[in-house]
Amino acid sequence: MDLPLTAVDATAELQQRFAGLLARHQGIVLKVARAWTGGTDDRQDLIQEISVQAWRAFPAFTPEKAQFSTWLYRVALNVAISQQRGQRLRQRHHADMAPEHIEQLATTSDTAEDAAQLAQLHALIQSLPPLDRALLLLHLDDYSHQEIGDVLGISASNAATRLHRLRQQLRQQANPTPTTRG
Structure with a gap:
């Protein structure tokens, strides 16, 4: 029983x-x-x-x-x-409080260049607005647009559009092109 x-x-x-x-x-x-x-x-x-x-x-x-x-x-x-x-x-x-200092990333990188790139990526992610930061983290974890939308409370198409714009923005920041005068 x-x-x-x-x-x-x-x-x-x-x-x-x-x-x-x-x-x-x-x-x-x-x-x-x-x-x-x-x-x-x-x-x-x-x-x-x-x-x-x-x-x-x-x-x-x-x-x-x-x-x-x-x-x-x-x-x-x-x-x-x-x-x-x-x-x-x-x-x-x-x-009146002193600003916080960003701690060095503890990495398991093989080279200083890898560590520098990882630190740069971490700083870039830190600088993003909260929604973009969340969007990028979910994308890097291979979540679908639908899953990203479910987590963030937005539609799948909105997630896809925002992600496309974020990728363009990140590409521009990583590879800035000089402005030319016409």
Whole structure:
């Protein structure tokens, strides 16, 4: 005879399921945290906050509506954007604070040139507006236009258009052409 699950058993089962999914998709959290923070301490704080907020929202997650990875991306991006907004507000109120310095990227690159290119890419991603930054991260993770739209709350065609414009903008920044006078 099977005994009914107690609330403690159900919570433990839910925690175990969440921990397994989060561990499998931890790369999403790490990627978002790296794109939205400059320092190791800030990155760890953001990773922790994303994990907490994802756990709080997990009971409402429905696998029929979205894949866990898509849902987690949305949670992570929302937390990162909210945290960035909060930091900007605090900085306005505390203008006497010294600006933060961007930490050197810890890379496993074989050459200094690779490390420099990676640092340049990281700086470029950091400089993008939040929506463009999220769009680029999702694109680099090979999400389809539909999946990007689902995560960001825009249509697939809007995601495709924005991504096309972003790629053009990035190409221009990477290879600026001198203006000619006519």
